[in-house]
Amino acid sequence: MTVIIRKKIKVLVVDDSLVFREFLARGLADDPLIEVVATAVDPFDARDKIIKYEPDVMTLDVEMPRMSGIEFLRRLMPQYPLPVVIISAVSDTVFEAMAAGAVEFVVKPDPKNGRSLNTVINELKTKVKVAAMANVSQYKKTGATMQSVKNSCRSGSHGKVIAIGASTGGTEAVLSILKGLSADAPGIVIVQHMPPVFTRMFAERMNDVTALTVKEAQSGDRVECGHVFIAPGDKHMRLVRTGSGFTVECYAGEKVSGHCPSVDVLFESVAREAGAKAIGVLLTGMGQDGAKGLLSMRQAGARTIGQDEQSSVVYGMPKVAWQLGAVEKQAALPAISQLIYSML
Structure with missing residues (x-):
């Protein structure tokens, strides 16, 4: 970097x-x-x-x-x-x-x-x-509220997957989005650049304060409605199609786009396996990890979202994605959850 x-x-x-x-x-x-x-x-x-x-x-x-x-x-x-x-x-x-x-x-x-x-x-x-490059001049809480828990998939969620990538400033950005989604949302897979051990703690925190079931991913986990999987801090995570659904695979490997786990690795697999059945979201972060992968998702028919400059702590990754033409719609962080639902 x-x-x-x-x-x-x-x-x-x-x-x-x-x-x-x-x-x-x-x-x-x-x-x-x-x-x-x-x-x-x-x-x-x-x-x-x-x-x-x-x-x-x-x-x-x-x-x-x-x-x-x-x-x-x-x-x-x-x-x-x-x-x-x-x-x-x-x-x-x-x-x-x-x-x-x-x-x-x-x-x-x-x-x-x-x-x-x-x-x-x-x-x-x-x-x-x-x-030193972070935007903290408009520091505030998003005020997103947890949606009511439901027992079945929302109409339009069946067989779909949401893929999210984030880095610097991403822990609170991811929390904001997950708090705005209910337990009938499609399965969600996330890469947040973070060291090992902390990804498990992060997942446990998200599980406690959202309506979703959140855990650090393990190979073989089924991507189902209301479930969220965080890539382990020292392993890549990719989506795998199994019959009519999806599972995740986590594996050790060299850094890709400067990171392990890499957002590009996840997004490329989602483009390949889910195509138009996916929504990709690239959030605040330094560098360009995820930009090329998001472009592959869009080219495969997926809907794609990039966080805007004003609400990003570091407008790096989403900026590169926007410049590449990978972002279908830019949005402020508080609006992304509802934008996801509208795209479903």
Whole structure:
């Protein structure tokens, strides 16, 4: 992934640990495109530093004394929208942080899973650059509401499938769409760029707060009405036709379009197996993963949707798809669920 930066990104590092705070600051400062303008020990210190230094991006620890990083985000974003990269241990609290307004997250070092200090710094440098391009000026919740649960497929849903791809900013975008769909919607398959373990946590969260049955996908899962399958964080997922229906196949492989799982891999399989019986949706994200796959879907007769620039955290993937002619209709995030139903 290539991120074009025209000037140095001013970064504020917030962490209560002196050792880790200085490690992050030194590591980020090694990048010629990043300038660490200040560090802060807690949200109260960070508040003052934000006003004084006006950073472009803030890195934020979740667990801190006096006020958690999540509570700080909830108070900060409505008053002073700022791109934030959360630094957290492996925990579903990252999704609370994303819901509060963070645009990216990095997992802390952990010798048990091979995450070295250098790995964390390299990931953080990349995600700070992505965050610097994020649109948070109109930060708000979508206000989508959960539809009533039904026991049978909605008319027009039989034998159809909805395929969704997303990256930066996608966790809340996907949640918004799923909350706007009821349990009689067609089967849904999703690639959200995210590390292993977190895809399972993400699926569990979606399962708890929507009317749909959501799980991390496993090979052989049947794509049926009211069911949603999230690609595992370290495997590609593709759609497979089985008789009159569909299942998914998950497998390890090389990165495609810079990612594993790849949206292109999923969309290409949906184009091949489902054709005109599918709807493709490409959401916020950096890069171009999913754009060519969405074009293949449209050429195969599928209906296709791209998130618009104003509601995207990063208008990268849907922009490339729009430029390729892969997007039939662009829509703001709050309108996509109803657009899906109208296309059915």
